[in-house]
Amino acid sequence: MSTATGAPVPRVRSAGQVRRLRRRAALGRFWSAYRRQRAGVVGLVVFALFLGLALAAPLLFSHDELEVTKATGQVLAPPSAGFPLGTDESGRSVLALVVWGARVSLLVGVAATVISMAIGTLVGVASGHFGGVTGGILERATDWFLVIPFLPLAIALATVLGSSLLNVIIVIGVTSWPGTARLVRAQTLAVESRPYLERARVLGGGHWHQMSRHVLPNVMPLVLANTTLTVAIAILSETTLSFLGLGDPFRVSWGTMLENAFAAGAISAGAWWYLLPPGIAVVIVVLAFTLIGRAMENVLDPGER
Amino acid sequence: MTFAATDAAPAAEAERERGSTPRSGGLGTYTIRRLASGVATMVFVLVFNFFLFRMLPGDPISLYTRGRNMDQDQIRALRRQLNKPIGEQFLHYVKNPFSSGVESTQFSRPVWDVIGDYVWPTVILLTTATVLSAVIGIAIGIRGGWKRGSAFDRVSTGVSLTLYAMPEFWLGMVLLILLSTGTGIFPGIFPSGGTITPGVDPRSLHGLLDQLWHLALPALTLTLAYLAEYALVMRASLVDELRQDYLTTARAKGMMDRLVRRRHAVPNALLPTITLVFLNIGFVVSGAITVETVFSWPGLGLLSYQAIRGPDVPLLQAIFLLFSLSVVVANIVADVVVAAVDPRVRT
Numbered sequence: 001m002s003t004a005t006g007a008p009v010p011r012v013r014s015a016g017q018v019r020r021l022r023r024r025a026a027l028g029r030f031w032s033a034y035r036r037q038r039a040g041v042v043g044l045v046v047f048a049l050f051l052g053l054a055l056a057a058p059l060l061f062s063h064d065e066l067e068v069t070k071a072t073g074q075v076l077a078p079p080s081a082g083f084p085l086g087t088d089e090s091g092r093s094v095l096a097l098v099v100w101g102a103r104v105s106l107l108v109g110v111a112a113t114v115i116s117m118a119i120g121t122l123v124g125v126a127s128g129h130f131g132g133v134t135g136g137i138l139e140r141a142t143d144w145f146l147v148i149p150f151l152p153l154a155i156a157l158a159t160v161l162g163s164s165l166l167n168v169i170i171v172i173g174v175t176s177w178p179g180t181a182r183l184v185r186a187q188t189l190a191v192e193s194r195p196y197l198e199r200a201r202v203l204g205g206g207h208w209h210q211m212s213r214h215v216l217p218n219v220m221p222l223v224l225a226n227t228t229l230t231v232a233i234a235i236l237s238e239t240t241l242s243f244l245g246l247g248d249p250f251r252v253s254w255g256t257m258l259e260n261a262f263a264a265g266a267i268s269a270g271a272w273w274y275l276l277p278p279g280i281a282v283v284i285v286v287l288a289f290t291l292i293g294r295a296m297e298n299v300l301d302p303g304e305r
Numbered sequence: 306m307t308f309a310a311t312d313a314a315p316a317a318e319a320e321r322e323r324g325s326t327p328r329s330g331g332l333g334t335y336t337i338r339r340l341a342s343g344v345a346t347m348v349f350v351l352v353f354n355f356f357l358f359r360m361l362p363g364d365p366i367s368l369y370t371r372g373r374n375m376d377q378d379q380i381r382a383l384r385r386q387l388n389k390p391i392g393e394q395f396l397h398y399v400k401n402p403f404s405s406g407v408e409s410t411q412f413s414r415p416v417w418d419v420i421g422d423y424v425w426p427t428v429i430l431l432t433t434a435t436v437l438s439a440v441i442g443i444a445i446g447i448r449g450g451w452k453r454g455s456a457f458d459r460v461s462t463g464v465s466l467t468l469y470a471m472p473e474f475w476l477g478m479v480l481l482i483l484l485s486t487g488t489g490i491f492p493g494i495f496p497s498g499g500t501i502t503p504g505v506d507p508r509s510l511h512g513l514l515d516q517l518w519h520l521a522l523p524a525l526t527l528t529l530a531y532l533a534e535y536a537l538v539m540r541a542s543l544v545d546e547l548r549q550d551y552l553t554t555a556r557a558k559g560m561m562d563r564l565v566r567r568r569h570a571v572p573n574a575l576l577p578t579i580t581l582v583f584l585n586i587g588f589v590v591s592g593a594i595t596v597e598t599v600f601s602w603p604g605l606g607l608l609s610y611q612a613i614r615g616p617d618v619p620l621l622q623a624i625f626l627l628f629s630l631s632v633v634v635a636n637i638v639a640d641v642v643v644a645a646v647d648p649r650v651r652t
Contacts, residue, residue, distance in 0.1 A: 144349045147636060149587030151594055152628045155609065156357055159616050232470070239472045240595055244613055258475060262599070267481050268497070275482060279475035286470035 030221075033299045040295020046288040050281075054102040061096035066252055068092065076264070076271050086273035088257075089264035097252050098277045104253035105285070108169055109235035115173025116234070117180060117227055124184025125219065128192060129211050139185065146178040151240065158246040165248040172237045180226055184219055191218045221300050228293035232286045239282050254278040335644050343637040350629045355398050358622050409620040411611065416623040420605065426500055427597070427604030431589055433520065434527035439582045442532035446539025446578070451566055453544055461536060468533035474595035477526040481599065484522065495522045498601030523600040527592055531585070538581055543574040576647055583639030587632040 013021070034040055053060075073087035080086070085094040127138030154175045161167045191197065192215070200210050241247055242255025243262070257278040261267075266274045409416045445465070449458035468476075485495045496502065500519050506512045546552070547570065555565045590606075597606030605624060612620040 140345075144346055144353075147346055147587070147629070147632055148350065148353070149590050149628050149632050151591030152609070152625045155594075155613060156621055156625050159613060159618065159621060160358060236470075236472055240474070240591070243472070243474055243595060244598075244610060246613065258472070258478075262478065267478055268486055270482060270486050272482055275475075275478055279472065279479065282472060282475070283467060283470045287467060290466055290470060 030299060034295060037295035037298055039291045040298075043288040043291030043295065046284060047292065050102055050285055050288070051106065053099055054106050057099045057103055060099055061093070063100075065093055065096040066100055076266070076269055076274065078271075079273050085277050086271070088260065088274055089266075094257075094274055094277055097257055098254070098281055101252045101254045101257055101278060102281065102285075104165065104248070104251050105235055105238055105255070105282070108165070108172065108238040108253070109231045109285075109289075111169045112172035112176070112234040112238070113227055113230045115170065116176045116230055117223060119174065120177035120180025121184050121216075121219070121223055123177065124181040125188050125211055125215055127181070128185040128188025129207065129215060138181075142178050142181045142185070146182065150175055150237070154237065154241060155244065155246065158241060163246050163248055165251055168238060168241060168247055171241070171246075172234050176230060176233065176237070180223070180230065183226055184223060187219045187222050188215055191215050221296075225293055225296035225300055228289050228296060232289035232293065235282065235286055235289070254282050332641075332645055336641050339637055339640050339644075343633060346633050346636075347630060350626070350633060351398075354622065354626045354629065355395060357625075358618060409612075409617055411615050411617045411620065416620050419620065420608070420623060420627065423603060423605050423608045425604075426602055427593055427606060430520065430523055430527065430597070430602060430604060431593055433524045434531060435582065435585075435589060437524065437528040438531035439535055439578075441528065442535025443539045443575070443578055445532070445536040447543060447566070447571055447574075449536070450540035450543030450547070450574075451570075453547075458540075462540070465533040465536045468529055469537070471530065472595070473526060473530040473592045474599050476530060477523065477596050477599040480522055480526055500603060523596055523602050526596050526600075527589075530592055530596075531589065534585070535578055535581065539574065539578045542577045543570060546570050546574040549573075576643060580639050580643050583635050583642070586635040587628070590628050590631070 068090045073083050073091040073093060075087065075091050076089055077083065077087045077091075083093045083095065085098065088094055088097065123138055123142060127135045127142065129135070130138075154171050157171045157175065158167060161171065197210060197214055200214055205213070238247065238253060239255035239258065242253055243259045245259060247253060247256050247259070249256070255278075258275070261271070261274045261278075264274075409419050412419045445461050449455075449461045452458055481495075481497060485497045496519050498519075501507055501512065501516050502519075505515050507516065552565060552570055555569050556562075593604065593606035594609045595606070596602070597604045598610040601607065605627070609621070609624050611617070612624060
């Protein structure tokens with residue numbers, strides 16, 4: 001195993017050491033290629049900024065600022081020195097709401113993506129690896145769920161489950177996996193025809209060994225690129241579901257802010273300071289994830305675009 | 306969702322490698338096969354729709370009656386219906402899923418009657434937005450992809466990505482506040498919602514113009530929201546196509562650049578985008594739900610919103626079934642149309 005690297009091997013290493021070294025080298029190669037993608041780097045920086053903002057929210061604004069009963073501002077007041085982004089319909093600072101809202105929006109986006117990726121990867125690898133009936137059934141199931149329109153399904157699930165933060169995460173997670181599953185399946189089929197899988201089979205490697213040691217590591221990079229795009233879609237989905245009143249009513253997110261703004265008549269009141277900030281925040285963060293995902297795709301599959 | 310035409314290209318390539326295009330069946334055979342699998346999908350959708358609203362924990366009665374006053378007789382009748390063995394209920398449902406015995410809890414009318422009143426505004430809005438966004442998106446994609454890296458390409462890709470990152474309903478609210486309320490630099494020239502000014506006769510010429518005027522902003526919102534993806538996919542598949550040898554041949558013959566583009570590159574690159582336009586029906590429907598809400602456009606989207614707010618579970622279930630089935634039908638149509646145009650995909 002260790003002689004295949006090509007480079008002269010200075011001393012005997014354990015398989016684990018070799019694996020770690022190779023992994024580090026691969027990551028290094030990936031990073032140096034990624035760094036050349038300007039848009040991808042911008043996306044990464046923007047994401048880091050928002051992540052920092054979300055983590056630092058309690059330091060910037062006390063949680064009391066979110067309490068309707070402790071609001072100090074006037075109702076729907078335009079931006080002023082005390083309230084740089086104006087106030088909402090109960091006199092709370094819009095700036096504080098946007099900063100705190102980043103926490104829920106990012107959390108939902110990432111957590112839902114983890115669920116979606118886990119299901120999608122599992123189904124995709126299994127349906128690509130097992131031929132015959134099992135693979136066929138899984139492929140069919142993927143196709144069927146792919147057909148069901150996302151938002152109506154999410155609405156149906158959210159209505160039946162009730163609105164809480166956890167339910168929003170679950171709903172988005174379990175409705176957005178089929179795209180990933182199909183992508184992973186296609187990639188698995190490509191990997192399955194490689195000689196090293198035949199070697200593993202001939203040497204007596206079980207299904208689990210083949211899938212976890214050979215298929216998954218080769219499918220993973222693509223899954224990760226897909227992950228960032230899924231986070232973008234999950235954040236948009238959270239915004240949409242919350243706007244429709246299916247979000248957690250006791251937590252501030254960008255989606256619930258837009259819901260409240262709409263319900264409070266911010267449009268006819270011309271309260272642009274209430275309407276614009278949460279929407280712009282969504283656009284910037286979603287755009288950042290999209291740019292990261294595209295940059296990763298470019299690195300993994302050069303020669304495009 | 307990726308922007309590259311990832312699925313079609315490798316499949317077609319594998320096909321070419323396998324030798325000549327397999328004439329395993331003409332368009333007729335393909336259509337029949339596709340219809341059969343479409344029917345299977347519909348059966349799945351029907352069964353899924355039945356169990357989705359029944360498999361969940363909690364008392365279904367409270368779910369069906371939440372937010373609504375019902376007298377004891379009605380509740381007893383509903384409970385009798387729901388207390389039947391699940392197999393019997395399922396049989397009843399399968400016999401005629403569109404009769405769905407339970408009435409809408411908000412309208413106190415059979416759900417499909419209610420839906421019938423709301424179909425046309427949605428069809429008009431979505432058709433307008435889909436046609437406009439496809440035409441404009443494809444035009445932008447062609448121009449950008451042909452001159453890759455040009456100023457136009459970079460600006461249009463940036464704008465498309467930004468539009469793609471926007472929640473449609475937020476875009477709608479911003480357009481409303483800019484163009485309808487008159488708070489910004491523009492005067493409020495567009496109506497804020499509905500399909501027609503109250504009191505105007507919808508059948509007169511004035512009424513027709515008035516309705517178009519009401520259609521303008523919601524249609525613009527959805528057009529902007531959808532065209533981004535079409536532009537990006539069209540650009541990606543044209544860029545893919547540009548690497549093909551036959552384009553070099555066409556150029557080597559001394560063909561004019563414009564003709565190479567119009568006669569060779571674009572027709573071949575168009576396919577993934579056209580497919581996407583059909584496949585996007587599910588996505589388009591999702592946009593309609595929020596945008597119709599923002600513009601008080603009395604279609605199925607606004608009806609969904611009202612059903613959520615109720616919540617009116619029987620109505621939601623029916624709308625869900627309708628949306629899912631229309632996506633299945635659109636998928637079949639897309640596949641058959643594409644197979645008619647491109648024999649390579651008939652496998």
